[in-house]
Each structure stands twice: as structure tokens, then as C-alpha cells.
Amino acid sequence: MSASPKSSNAHSSRLEAVLNTVIDGIITINNRGLIQSFNPSAVRIFGYSPEEVIGQNVKMLMPEPYHSGHDGYLSNYFSTGDKQIIGKGREVEAQRKDGSVFAMELGVNEMDIDGETMFVGTIRDISDRISAEQALKENQAKLQAIVDNTVDGLITIDQGGRIETFNKACETIFGYRANEVIEQNVKILMPNPYHREHDSYLSNYHNTGEKRIIGTGRQVEGRRKNGDIFPLDLSVSEVHVHGRKLYSGIVRDITDRKNAEEEIRQANAELEEFSYRTSHDLRSPLVSSIRLLDIVEESIRVDDKEKALMSSALIQKSLRQLESLVKDILTLTQAKNESxxxxxxxxxxxxxxxxxxxxxxxxxxxxxxxxxxxxxxxxxxxxxxxxxxxxxxxxxxxxxxxxxxxxxxxxxxxxxxxxxxxxxxxxxxxxxxxxxxxxxxxxxxxxxxxxxxxxxxxxxxxxxxxxxxxxxxxxxxxxxxxxxxxxxxxx
CATH class of the missing domain: 3.30.565.10 (Histidine kinase-like ATPase, C-terminal domain)
Structure with a gap:
């Protein structure tokens, strides 16, 4: 039994209501590429009224190179049967009435209506999504640039101690390329006893919650790729990302600072030694000379010329020693300050x-x-x-x-x-x-x-x-x- 005209009309009305209310644009074209229908969402997306596009070639909705290639694509399809997008979905570009180009998802299917080949295109404006994705990519790029250009090294590891991120500063500090350490246990960057104890420390923390360095900073030692051991400042934080527990470590090579501290310590020790020894060595020949002068004076008084001359010679020797010491001290001072x-x-x-x-x-x-x-x-x-x-x-x-x-x-x-x-x-x-x-x-x-x-x-x-x-x-x-x-x- 065939459907009654009344039920057919009702069915058509329901289909039309659906096409008029869906958020996606729906366009049908004939085998020559001419637009046959243009639903309200297509009107909203493209800015054309149905009267402006019905009967027009669908390529009016396309920017280059799609505009020039569309007729050739249809002709090729009918000649060879080669489908490029029919039955598939993909992202392409479209052009609105105002000339602006935007990104859309396009799905095309072939249908036969009363013996005539027709094509229906389902269109979704994804320009907002693309913009959001682009903004996200730009933000990620900016964040990566910041991370890569920080002076301090930034490392993240998972709960098993495997390295997940290793920024450029880390490459400079440790001498490894990032691809050499990603997925490696972070203890590769540690000398003993840190290397030996690291896994047990992580295990103990997961079992007991006892924190040693997490949330704090301290000075430890690192090991470069070439085996050199060096001092570094380390601070570790626990972070949660999409339900995963990670550990973020910030490291700073403090070799120069330690060397400077050692130089200051040595300089202070040398200054203390210098002060003590110079005061002693300067005083000694002076005291000796003063005593010898007393002897010279007494020898002259009793007319002991030989003893006076001998004591004078000793005074000369002491003063020459004093002169030599003062000369070396002046040379040392000049050498330290000379540019x-x-x-x-x-x-x-x-x-x-x-x-x-x-x-x-x-x-x-x-x-x-x-x-x-x-x-x-x-x-x-x-x-x-x-x-x-x-x-x-x-x-x-x-x-x-x-x-x-x-x-x-x-x-x-x-x-x-x-x-x-x-x-x-x-x-x-x-x-x-x-x-x-x-x-x-x-x-x-x-x-x-x-x-x-x-x-x-x-x-x-x-x-x-x-x-x-x-x-x-x-x-x-x-x-x-x-x-x-x-x-x-x-x-």
C-alpha cells in the first residue's frame, strides 16, 4: 500500500523542519555544480540569502584554488569515477559573501533523485575552533620559548623517575641533548650517593608520604655527560596534570658561585696570614736594629770601635732585609691592583x-x-x-x-x-x-x-x-x- 498524499506531505514537512533547524549548513547541488537548496544555517554561515545562490555555481562559495578547480573536479569525477572527497569529510576553506575566508568541515555525499545525480554537502563553520587551536598553539609556543630560554634548567619526571621534559638550559648545564635523556631515569644526571639512593627515595615517598626535598630547595651535586661532578641548586615541586602526578625540578649550576666563595675564603685566609706575617717580619728587623743601636752607642762610649763597626754591619743587614720585605710587599700590592x-x-x-x-x-x-x-x-x-x-x-x-x-x-x-x-x-x-x-x-x-x-x-x-x-x-x-x-x- 502506498503512502497517502497527506502522510507524504507530513513527512516532507518534518524533513524540511529538520533541515531548517540543524546548526550545520546543508547545500545540495546538481551534476553541473549548480546550487539547488540552501538551508537557514548555510545562510547564517555564508551571509547569502537562498535567492542569491539558488541556481548559481557552488564555486561562488569557494576561494582559490578551490574556485578554479571545482568544475574540473566534477568533470573528472563523471569521466573517471575518481572520488576525492565524496563520501568523506575534510577541512577546507570557504568564502563568505563579504569576501572573508574561513575554515569549515565539509562532508559530501552523492544521491540519486528521480534518476538525476545530486550532491549534498554538510558544512560546519570551525573558524572559532581553528582560532582557539591556533591561540593554544601560539600560547604553547610562547610557553615553550620561555621555558627554553630560562637561565635555570627545568626537568619534569614521572612517578617512576623517568624524564619527560628537559629544557635547553638543562642541555647546557648537563651536556646532554634532550632526546638523549627523555624516558631515561633522572638518576643518569646524579653522582653517588644520589644515583644509588634516588629510586628508593621515590619509592619511600610514594609509600609513606615522607618528603625530603619536595617543596624545598637545597644544594646537591650533578653529573654532566662527560662525567664531571658539579654543584647545583635544586628545588623540586609536585604537580598534578590530567590526573597524573609529576615532579618538576629547577636546577641551577652554581659552579661559578662556589668557585667565587672558595676564592673569597682563600683570599681571607691569605689576608689573615699576610697581616700576621708582615707585622712579625717588619717588627723583627726593627727590634733587632734598635737593640744593636744600643750596643753601638755603648761601644762608642767605651771607645770599642771594632764592636761598634760589627754592630753597625748587623744593623745594615737587618735594614736591607727590611727593605727587601717592603719591596716585595709593594710589588705584591702593585701586582694585585695593576691593570x-x-x-x-x-x-x-x-x-x-x-x-x-x-x-x-x-x-x-x-x-x-x-x-x-x-x-x-x-x-x-x-x-x-x-x-x-x-x-x-x-x-x-x-x-x-x-x-x-x-x-x-x-x-x-x-x-x-x-x-x-x-x-x-x-x-x-x-x-x-x-x-x-x-x-x-x-x-x-x-x-x-x-x-x-x-x-x-x-x-x-x-x-x-x-x-x-x-x-x-x-x-x-x-x-x-x-x-x-x-x-x-x-x-
């Missing part, structure tokens, strides 16, 4: 001039001095610092020669070694006592006080100058004298 520019230095001339200045020293004439100057490159450095280093090394070799040996020598050589200027000075003098070699460059260390007077500041000042120049100095015990090797990168 000196780099200049081109003729090393051979500097060494020869220094030897000439040292000829007045006792027993200089008995030394056999051998020069081997093979360094012929340009050396740019701080001349006064270089002079201080060379004068200390050579004057010590002259001053502390072994007078019990018939043949005393000093061998001086310069050469280029692995792009480093190298100065090597060897002698067969008294050397440095083995039990005091660890104190070689300390302030006020005198290794042969009975042989010659010295302030104990010479080697200390020399080492400080070597450090300022960015060089290195090495000592070798020859069992029959000693060797000093000074190296400096060639600039």
Missing part, C-alpha cells in the same frame, strides 16, 4: 736583560749559564707580569745555588709546544725539600732561610702572575736541583 694591556714581547731580550740585572748577586760569576732560545714566534702578553715570573725564577736559581758543587749551572730554554710558549729553567742548586714541595706556591714559605734572606713572597707572586696570564707552571724535583716549566698559550 695591564697586552703587548708584543721579545722573550729572548727579556731573559738576557734579566740576567744582566742579576750579575750583582753573590756568586753569580761561578755559574755556567746555558741559553737555548728556540721560540721565535710572536708572543703577546703583559710585560710586567712576564718580567716578574722570569726574574723570580732566575734570581732563585742564582740565590740558591749549591756552593758545595764545583760546577753550578742554570739551563734556560724556550720553545713552542702544542701552540704554547714554553720557558724551562733547570739548575743543580739546593732544590726544594721534598717534605715542603706541597707548599711551593704558598705565601711566606721560605725553603732555605739559612742560605739567603727572602720574604717568602716571590714564588707566591709568580704563581699569581701565571694565573693572571692564563698560563701554567710546573715544578720537577731532579734529585740534584730542580726544574720549573712555565707554559702560556700563544695569542
Amino acid at each position: 695591564e694591556e697586552l703587548e708584543e714581547i721579545n722573550i729572548e731580550s727579556l731573559i738576557v736583560d734579566t740576567l744582566t740585572k742579576l750579575k750583582h748577586m753573590d756568586n753569580f760569576e761561578r755559574l755556567n749559564i746555558d741559553l737555548s732560545m728556540k721560540f721565535d714566534s710572536t708572543l703577546w702578553s703583559k710585560k710586567n707580569r712576564m718580567m716578574l715570573i722570569i726574574e723570580n725564577l732566575l734570581s732563585n736559581a742564582v740565590k740558591y745555588q749549591d756552593l758545595n758543587k764545583e760546577n753550578s749551572f742554570i739551563n734556560i730554554s724556550t720553545y713552542l709546544d702544542c701552540n704554547n710558549f714554553t720557558l724551562k729553567i733547570s739548575d743543580n742548586g739546593l732544590g726544594i725539600p721534598k717534605n715542603q714541595q706541597a707548599q711551593l706556591f704558598q705565601m711566606f714559605k721560605r725553603f732555605h732561610p739559612k742560605t739567603a734572606f727572602g720574604s717568602g713572597l716571590g714564588l707566591y707572586m709568580m704563581k699569581k702572575s701565571v694565573d693572571v696570564l692564563g698560563g701554567e707552571i710546573y715544578f720537577k724535583d731532579n734529585d740534584n736541583g730542580c726544574t720549573f716549566i712555565f707554559t702560556l698559550p700563544v695569542r
Whole structure:
């Protein structure tokens, strides 16, 4: 039995009511691409009235390149049967009446009505969603840029201790690329005992809730990719993301700060030592001279000329020692405060001039001095610092020669070694006592006080100058004298 006209009309009315109330735009076109129907949601989406579009080619609703390619697509479909979007849904662009282009989801199906092929397109305006997604992506990009450009390292780990995020600062601090540590246990960044205890600490926290560092900050040690151990500040927070428990750690490499603190500690210790020793060493020759002056005065009164002259000689010696100490103190003060520019230095001339200045020293004439100057490159450095280093090394070799040996020598050589200027000075003098070699460059260390007077500041000042120049100095015990090797990168 066929449906009555009344029931058919009712059915059509219901379908029309549905098409008129759905939020999606619905458009039908014929096999030539001409619009046959345009529901109210399509009117709202595109801004055209039905009268403006019915009978028009649907490509009027499309921007390029869809506009130019649409007729060819239909023709190709009817010729080959090749479906590109029919029966599928995808995101494309459309164009409103005002010319604005927007994103939409399009679903197209083919239908047959009274033997005629028709196409129905379902359209949903997703421009708000795309804008929201774009805004989210932009916010995520901004957040990632902030995280990547922070000075501090940022690491997140899961409950099992596996690394989930590792920002660029962490790459700089630890030396790993992010892809080398993601999914690895975070203890890869820790030396013992932290490496050994980390898993048990996490397990204990999950079981008991006992927090040790979570929510607080403290100083710990990290381990770089190359194995170096370094100090770092660590603060750990617990965060919950989409029902998951994560741990966020902020790390800061405090190597420079620790080094600075150590330098300050050493400087304070040196200042304390300097104050004590200078007050003692300055006072001693003064007290001695005052007492000797009393003896001179008494000797003159009783007409003991010989005793007066002997006491005067002792006073001269004490005052020379005082003068030498004051000179070294002034040199030390100047060296600490001096700001000196780099200049081109003729090393051979500097060494020869220094030897000439040292000829007045006792027993200089008995030394056999051998020069081997093979360094012929340009050396740019701080001349006064270089002079201080060379004068200390050579004057010590002259001053502390072994007078019990018939043949005393000093061998001086310069050469280029692995792009480093190298100065090597060897002698067969008294050397440095083995039990005091660890104190070689300390302030006020005198290794042969009975042989010659010295302030104990010479080697200390020399080492400080070597450090300022960015060089290195090495000592070798020859069992029959000693060797000093000074190296400096060639600039």
C-alpha cells in the first residue's frame, strides 16, 4: 500500500523542519555544480540569502584554488569515477559573501533523485575552533620559548623517575641533548650517593608520604655527560596534570658561585696570614736594629770601635732585609691592583736583560749559564707580569745555588709546544725539600732561610702572575736541583 498524499506531505514537512533547524549548513547541488537548496544555517554561515545562490555555481562559495578547480573536479569525477572527497569529510576553506575566508568541515555525499545525480554537502563553520587551536598553539609556543630560554634548567619526571621534559638550559648545564635523556631515569644526571639512593627515595615517598626535598630547595651535586661532578641548586615541586602526578625540578649550576666563595675564603685566609706575617717580619728587623743601636752607642762610649763597626754591619743587614720585605710587599700590592694591556714581547731580550740585572748577586760569576732560545714566534702578553715570573725564577736559581758543587749551572730554554710558549729553567742548586714541595706556591714559605734572606713572597707572586696570564707552571724535583716549566698559550 502506498503512502497517502497527506502522510507524504507530513513527512516532507518534518524533513524540511529538520533541515531548517540543524546548526550545520546543508547545500545540495546538481551534476553541473549548480546550487539547488540552501538551508537557514548555510545562510547564517555564508551571509547569502537562498535567492542569491539558488541556481548559481557552488564555486561562488569557494576561494582559490578551490574556485578554479571545482568544475574540473566534477568533470573528472563523471569521466573517471575518481572520488576525492565524496563520501568523506575534510577541512577546507570557504568564502563568505563579504569576501572573508574561513575554515569549515565539509562532508559530501552523492544521491540519486528521480534518476538525476545530486550532491549534498554538510558544512560546519570551525573558524572559532581553528582560532582557539591556533591561540593554544601560539600560547604553547610562547610557553615553550620561555621555558627554553630560562637561565635555570627545568626537568619534569614521572612517578617512576623517568624524564619527560628537559629544557635547553638543562642541555647546557648537563651536556646532554634532550632526546638523549627523555624516558631515561633522572638518576643518569646524579653522582653517588644520589644515583644509588634516588629510586628508593621515590619509592619511600610514594609509600609513606615522607618528603625530603619536595617543596624545598637545597644544594646537591650533578653529573654532566662527560662525567664531571658539579654543584647545583635544586628545588623540586609536585604537580598534578590530567590526573597524573609529576615532579618538576629547577636546577641551577652554581659552579661559578662556589668557585667565587672558595676564592673569597682563600683570599681571607691569605689576608689573615699576610697581616700576621708582615707585622712579625717588619717588627723583627726593627727590634733587632734598635737593640744593636744600643750596643753601638755603648761601644762608642767605651771607645770599642771594632764592636761598634760589627754592630753597625748587623744593623745594615737587618735594614736591607727590611727593605727587601717592603719591596716585595709593594710589588705584591702593585701586582694585585695593576691593570695591564697586552703587548708584543721579545722573550729572548727579556731573559738576557734579566740576567744582566742579576750579575750583582753573590756568586753569580761561578755559574755556567746555558741559553737555548728556540721560540721565535710572536708572543703577546703583559710585560710586567712576564718580567716578574722570569726574574723570580732566575734570581732563585742564582740565590740558591749549591756552593758545595764545583760546577753550578742554570739551563734556560724556550720553545713552542702544542701552540704554547714554553720557558724551562733547570739548575743543580739546593732544590726544594721534598717534605715542603706541597707548599711551593704558598705565601711566606721560605725553603732555605739559612742560605739567603727572602720574604717568602716571590714564588707566591709568580704563581699569581701565571694565573693572571692564563698560563701554567710546573715544578720537577731532579734529585740534584730542580726544574720549573712555565707554559702560556700563544695569542
